Amino acid sequence: MPAQLLSGRPVADAVFAEIRPRIAALREAGHPVGLGTLLVGSDDASAGYIRMKIDKAEELGMTAPHIHLGDDASQAEVEDAVRALNEDPEVTGVLVQHPTPPQIDFEAAMLRVDPDKDVDGLHPVNMGRLALGMPGMVACTPAGIERLLAHHGIEVSGRDVCILGRGTTLGRPLALLLSQKRPTANAAVTVVHTGVPDWAEHTRRADIVIAAVGVPGIVRPEHVRPGAVVVSGGVRYAGRRLLPDVDESVAEVAGAITPRIGGVGPTTIAMLFKNCVDAAERLAAGGA
Numbered sequence: 001m002p003a004q005l006l007s008g009r010p011v012a013d014a015v016f017a018e019i020r021p022r023i024a025a026l027r028e029a030g031h032p033v034g035l036g037t038l039l040v041g042s043d044d045a046s047a048g049y050i051r052m053k054i055d056k057a058e059e060l061g062m063t064a065p066h067i068h069l070g071d072d073a074s075q076a077e078v079e080d081a082v083r084a085l086n087e088d089p090e091v092t093g094v095l096v097q098h099p100t101p102p103q104i105d106f107e108a109a110m111l112r113v114d115p116d117k118d119v120d121g122l123h124p125v126n127m128g129r130l131a132l133g134m135p136g137m138v139a140c141t142p143a144g145i146e147r148l149l150a151h152h153g154i155e156v157s158g159r160d161v162c163i164l165g166r167g168t169t170l171g172r173p174l175a176l177l178l179s180q181k182r183p184t185a186n187a188a189v190t191v192v193h194t195g196v197p198d199w200a201e202h203t204r205r206a207d208i209v210i211a212a213v214g215v216p217g218i219v220r221p222e223h224v225r226p227g228a229v230v231v232s233g234g235v236r237y238a239g240r241r242l243l244p245d246v247d248e249s250v251a252e253v254a255g256a257i258t259p260r261i262g263g264v265g266p267t268t269i270a271m272l273f274k275n276c277v278d279a280a281e282r283l284a285a286g287g288a
């Protein structure tokens with residue numbers, strides 16, 4: 001039987017349908033809802049993603065102030081730009097597009113983002129909130145994966161979920177998220193990585209395998225149990241071409257699988273806007 005395709009597009013549409021009336025209500029009450037973006041350098045792919053985010057923000061009825069710095073921008077210029085976005089009352093969410101040019105310390109720049117406007121959910125304060133189960137901004141790709149599984153009726157609670165990869169933007173926050181006590185989470189989570197030579201022993205036992213490494217094609221049919229659910233979360237980009245962690249041949253053994261295009265990616269973008277609206281509502285209510 002062919003694997004069920006876990007498309008991210010209807011998931012993203014559902015999130016957008018949820019936030020549209022919330023954006024309208026905020027605007028009607030005179031509250032700002034704005035995604036402030038910072039692009040550093042002239043990478044074509046990054047410029048394309050920023051354009052897509054600005055267009056989507058405007059289509060949703062949000063404002064989208066943007067700062068673009070050149071390839072030779074200094075760390076101080078980047079941090080000044082982040083400060084300007086933090087302080088702009090029209091901006092309820094701040095995003096620094098990754099990657100930045102080599103002279104820029106991206107993590108140091110992220111530390112300057114106001115945690116209550118950190119719509120990428122990457123600031124240590126938000127990671128700490130996630131670890132403690134406190135309300136806060138959750139990194140967009142992990143949040144999108146939880147939402148994608150729930151949308152497609154994939155039971156996570158009580159099941160063995162194996163995450164391949166422990167990176168700070170995906171594997172690590174996803175492990176925290178899916179082990180939380182919540183109907184769409186509540187899983188027995190195992191995290192494996194390059195320090196575990198027999199990682200496939202773990203992925204082969206799992207009900208749900210989530211690849212989060214950024215090594216194209218690393219997950220192959222022999223690494224998953226027949227009938228398992230497989231999510232390709234980690235990607236590497238060759239320019240704008242997306243190279244997923246999960247080899248296409250895995251669809252021959254999986255019970256359900258995300259498609260190469262239109263899987264986790266669209267849910268990441270949707271959760272970015274959801275974070276932005278959550279932040280706007282918290283700010284409108286007078287605090288974090």
Ligand SMILES: Nc1nc2c(c(=O)[nH]1)N[C@@H](CN(C=O)c1ccc(C(=O)N[C@@H](CCC(=O)O)C(=O)O)cc1)CN2
Nearest residue numbers: 049096097098099120240241242261262263265266268
């Ligand atoms: N500050 C950030 N920088 C980057 C992020 C991020 O989430 N925050 N992610 C990526 C780029 N990115 C968004 O910025 C992004 C790229 C692609 C997609 C997407 O939906 N891709 C499509 C495939 C398109 C194609 O190959 O034709 C898909 O998955 O279906 C979403 C987000 C790096 N930087």
